[in-house]
Amino acid sequence: METPKKVKVGAQALHAMVRDMFAAAGMEAAPAGVVADVLVWANLRGVDSHGIARVPRYLEMFASGEAAARAAMETQRLRPGVLMVHAKGAPGPVALTHAVRQAMEIARETGVCWAAVRGTVHTGAIGYYTELAAREGFAVIGLVAGVPNMAYTGSSVPAVATSPVSIAMPSAAQPTPVLDMATAAIALGKIAQYKIAGKPLPEGSALDADGVPTTDAAKAETPLPMAGAKGAGLSLMLELLCGVLTGNPIVTEYHTHTPEGERHRQNATFIVADVSAFQPPDRVRAMVDATLDTLHGLPRSGADAILFPGERGASTLAARSASGIPLPMASWKKLVADAERLGVRPAALLD
């Protein structure tokens, strides 16, 4: 793969810049900081596709009205253990951070909370929210479903979304184990990287514009689901859990192919359980560590190390927190142009 030219920025300086940009675009200071938290966290963890590269799109969505810089979110406690957050176009980081924090409060009482988020935009890296709750002592499942951009087994067109699933559990000495996986065989960003590198895609990754499977990255249009019918079925069930329970089904509306039906929006679900309901929390954290240690010690097959979900991201975060976040020059230039337009001073580069 080609390595594009990069710049390096300190995490705090980048956070302040992004926060100030969202504030200049009309958000209040606190929620602007929350969006910056989630995006910069993704860059720190090495998930650059979900980081500050998304800022321009947020700004577009505020301008077009797809997203609301000052959303009048409403939160309803529908039952002792059930929460519904009407995001009303609030950015995903704002709606989902609110939902997961409220769910934690409820789960301290009831043991478990199912928090549904209706009508947000771009949820970012959902591992952010599940990891945040796991660190505080909760077992967490996070699910998102959005606008179709992936084939379903047998379909020739985008049918369902590359919806992610995240699961996190509290640990002690080990970093928090946090799975964050899309239901697609390949990310759209990865297809673009194969295209730039002129390499063939792995078999079963994508369909071309005619709905025929292809390994030609230049012709790939629609990612296929991971593991065939399993990924397809999982994505469909996430739409039913997230879209139908919030009364905001996306797949049905999208396939009407009206502008309103195709409008970008997402629904989400967090299931948050207080581990202290089950076992003493220190014992839970110790058992999690013991399981991760066991995994590390297993006989290996052609691998330097066995990693648990979230382990690589935690070490990338440690490194980038210390020495700065590398950003592709193109992303940085776009961010700076938007910052200057909004009257925000760009962060200083590190080297």
Next chain:
Amino acid sequence: METPKKVKVGAQALHAMVRDMFAAAGMEAAPAGVVADVLVWANLRGVDSHGIARVPRYLEMFASGEAAARAAMETQRLRPGVLMVHAKGAPGPVALTHAVRQAMEIARETGVCWAAVRGTVHTGAIGYYTELAAREGFAVIGLVAGVPNMAYTGSSVPAVATSPVSIAMPSAAQPTPVLDMATAAIALGKIAQYKIAGKPLPEGSALDADGVPTTDAAKAETPLPMAGAKGAGLSLMLELLCGVLTGNPIVTEYHTHTPEGERHRQNATFIVADVSAFQPPDRVRAMVDATLDTLHGLPRSGADAILFPGERGASTLAARSASGIPLPMASWKKLVADAERLGVRPAALLD
């Protein structure tokens, strides 16, 4: 693939035979009927690997003490929304049917219940439990984790279990959508079928006895996870959710390689939400149907039909309920031998 000689048995007659066998092996009548419900359901749905072919293994486990024919199960309501079922070796169908039914009762009050099942054996097809609750108006997630029988990304040995995930939602005119997927790239039973047929396995399906990837079904020892690191990570997180929260971690114990550590056992989790907490239930069922209808109507790519999760199983169930369950002669003969040993009269064959 070779088609082995089959016999055909009526579902009710098969159910009565299996129930009477479990009763003769020491179970009380009602739980014996529950185990028969779950196993015969799997055969009716076409999931023959989880059907009555498992009866001999249950009988062995009762004889060896791995499973308890008359388990003194204990149920604790740990918090308003949290249930723990101590199965104490009760067969999975007994412990899990109890857990999911109790969770439904709790969810009617609190909106959601997290039910943890500690120390059961052989849970059967977990779609049985999620489908049962979905039909009654609940959104359900079912998770199981057991003894390692699958590689983890980078390991040369069985590291984690081929743990299944099931998700079900209530529908109206359509059959209940119910996903029930293992986290492995291939089932052990499928490897055996490839071996019999002398066909190569798909790439990335399995490791040989030395921990090296192989497509030779005769040499395949350990299935690989589905979708690489995604399936591995998902299985690990299921162990943390099911094993750690019940205080009965299996992966850690298994890798001590003591007889006790390697003993067959499983933990399970059901998350059950009352859809009427979110939306009027008729509206939920209608939105689910609309989504499934949309899927059916999509442009297809080389497929006769687009099926939602559980759809094929529902049509197989309809056909086999009407005309009987085909069983491989070898399974049937083994079942009859066990029945005769227990003094139970075998079901009459249909043709």
